[in-house]
Amino acid sequence: MMQVSAIIPPPNSTGRPRQVDRLFGAGSFKLWALLPLLVVLVIFTLLPILQLLQMSVSELEFVEGELVSEFIGLGQLDNLAKDPIAGIALKNTLVFVVAVVLIETFTGFCLAVAISRTKTLAILYRSVVIIPLLIPPVAIGTMWSLMYDYNYGLFTTILIELGVQYPPLWTADPDLALISVIIVDVWHWTSFMFLIMLAGIESIPPPLLEAARVDGATELRTIRYVILPMMAPTILVAMLLRTILAFKVFDQIFVLTSGGPGTATQVISMHIYKVFSEQFRLGYAAFLSLMVAGFMFIFVAFYLWASRVVRRRLG
């Protein structure tokens, strides 16, 4: 169709009637149906990023309710150099992300292998396991802060019953706070890794597992030599995706520690939020946001490329 029209110009090739046709003619529904989404994307995702660019070269202030903006060029770089917490937040975020991704990959994989072997109770397991992904992270934070509570919390009560004289302070101990937050995240996000891994396991052709069983392979050997190699690409991509999502962490940390004690659990999102809401430095917050966006942009592009390669390999 396209080729023919390129050789023989159609009778109405002035362009104008066809443009009008595209907008109002019989086939125009295609465009109108997409338009609301395009409007949302351009106004609410593209413009904010442009605005971040503009904000991050400015110093912004509210004077008597009016926004006053002053151009400072690359002045925010000086602010970054003078901000010791930004580096700490980056380090904490990296520790957090690496820890939760490694642990949750392991727990998610074990859970997926185990649940894929059950029959009668499978529905119960699957329903219960998705609960942590649906309840508000803030409520997850309050649940765990109740259990971590030094005076009345469950862990303290149990440890004292067991005869421990000085039970740990959990979220109030600078050395334990990040670990406490990681434990909560494992409770929260293992389910996500589980869901992806389970889909991976279920796509392994049953004859393969059957063959391993007939050949007398033990359960562990089947997992090691059949399931694990078959799952390797899925696991890799799941880890990349979880890494990206783990950088979002905010809600639970806000509730459990607010980034404290000191800066022990200060992560990037928390730091930007504090710059924005407590120090009220909008320009600097925008600058940090832009850096995060740029970094994540590259990371997500890499993820999408990697998952495409994997999908092609899986056929």
Next chain:
Amino acid sequence: MKQAALSKIALNLSLLIVVFIILFPVFYIVQTSLKSMADVYSGSFFFTAKTANYEEIFTGSRSNFAELTRNSLIVSSSVALICGAIGSLAAYSLARLNWRRWVAGGIIVWLLFINMMPPIVFVTPYYLWARAAGIYDTPAAVIMAHVVLNMPLAVIMMMNFFAEVPKELEEAAVIDGCSQWQAFRMVILPIVRPGLAAMAVLVFVFSWKEFLFSLSLTTTSAGRTIPVGIANFVQEFNIRYGEMAAGSFVAMIPALILVLLAQRHIIKGLTVGAIKG
């Protein structure tokens, strides 16, 4: 044979422990929500259950939880409606109406970027816009942010549902004289209705649990939603544990209902962005 039965029991036993680990914190919060302050302090497992905490948060004079619940309901249902309408129209257009590959592909990639970007990135621009538009501290500001956050889920989930509908149906409808809009409205939409419902419910729950934007775009109970109210409990000097637990449990109710409802569609929606294994 005996060994197989034993390993089966061991497997189920360890999975029941996992179930216990997941459900225990939920149980613990329900238990705490039914305790009086004295029972919380004594830390005992045996106490008389009272609904005083629930009464206090909803009807107490110093509690704004009723307003927050109202805001949460307004925000989440508006977001589900808007995302349902815009998302299903766009998904249909992208999945079925022969866009060039770079157009459809480009939009989907952009949606995935939005889905994976830490939301804090959008907080400062949205804050300034909400102030400029005069909607700061209203549910409208929170709705605006939540619609954007949930749009990737809405579009991508609906595209999967539309892809499952046989193409012959629309073709038959168009041959019978339907316009494309009529074919969509009267033939295709009724078929994907269960999927559309699942998407809308999931968007509702995601909006219901969102915290960062509700926190940043509001400052009083005129615009705040339930998660912000719960977080405020923790920051008080003397934490009212019982009321905090009661509020947290109310916040979990939509999620718990959802778990009892449709499963298959929900699981697909929870892993948007993951490759199909």
